[in-house]
Amino acid sequence: MSDVEETLERIKTKPGVIGYVICNAEGTVLRRFPTMTPEQAESYLVAMRRLAAKAGGVVRDMNPRDNLEYLRIRCKKQEVVVARDEEFLVIVIQRWTPAEQA
Amino acid sequence: MSAAVEETLKRIQSHRGVKGVLIVNSDGIPIRSTLSTEVTDSYAGLIAQLTYKASSVVRTLDETDGLTFLRIRSNKEVGAIDHKGEAPQGVK
Numbered sequence: 639m640s641d642v643e644e645t646l647e648r649i650k651t652k653p654g655v656i657g658y659v660i661c662n663a664e665g666t667v668l669r670r671f672p673t674m675t676p677e678q679a680e681s682y683l684v685a686m687r688r689l690a691a692k693a694g695g696v697v698r699d700m701n702p703r704d705n706l707e708y709l710r711i712r713c714k715k716q717e718v719v720v721a722r723d724e725e726f727l728v729i730v731i732q733r734w735t736p737a738e739q740a
Numbered sequence: 741m742s743a744a745v746e747e748t749l750k751r752i753q754s755h756r757g758v759k760g761v762l763i764v765n766s767d768g769i770p771i772r773s774t775l776s777t778e779v780t781d782s783y784a785g786l787i788a789q790l791t792y793k794a795s796s797v798v799r800t801l802d803e804t805d806g807l808t809f810l811r812i813r814s815n816k817e818v819g820a821i822d823h824k825g826e827a828p829q830g831v832k
Binding site: 708 | 783789802805810
């Protein structure tokens with residue numbers, strides 16, 4: 639369990655991170671970013687769960703032996719990274735900056 | 741316009757690890773692809789649907805925001821979708 643807490647601390651303190659939600663397979667929120675309200679966590683959870691399921695379906699449609707590892711949704715204002723496995727769904731919301739031009 | 745598109749396609753295609761590039765319009769119809777017809781057709785519809793869904797999820801969470809890019813990483817491959825409002829472009 640301390641591995642999990644360590645990882646969460648690391649995510650929490652990374653610059654740009656403005657939220658995270660971790661839930662189990664049943665959709666119960668296990669952890670959320672301290673400044674996120676339960677309603678915000680719930681709305682991200684519901685939205686990302688559906689989207690990750692759809693993306694997972696697309697991956698398997700293309701190759702039945704393949705599996706979704708993660709999904710990165712970049713918006714104008716922020717970026718949401720969703721990682722899914724059988725037991726958990728991890729959603730991290732962060733600000734993003736354009737890469738420097740080479 | 742189309743010369744710039746061709747150049748961009750070639751540039752992306754020449755990146756290490758890129759298997760293919762596909763341009764799909766908002767109706768899910770592939771308009772340019774460096775992949776085989778079979779692969780193109782199967783990806784195009786799926787990508788278009790997924791992009792549409794992701795775009796609508798983003799707006800549900802925040803009406804003032806919008807999808808700009810979608811990256812799907814699986815065990816075997818990575819697909820990146822650049823959504824410029826009109827034409828999602830998929831890079832495999």
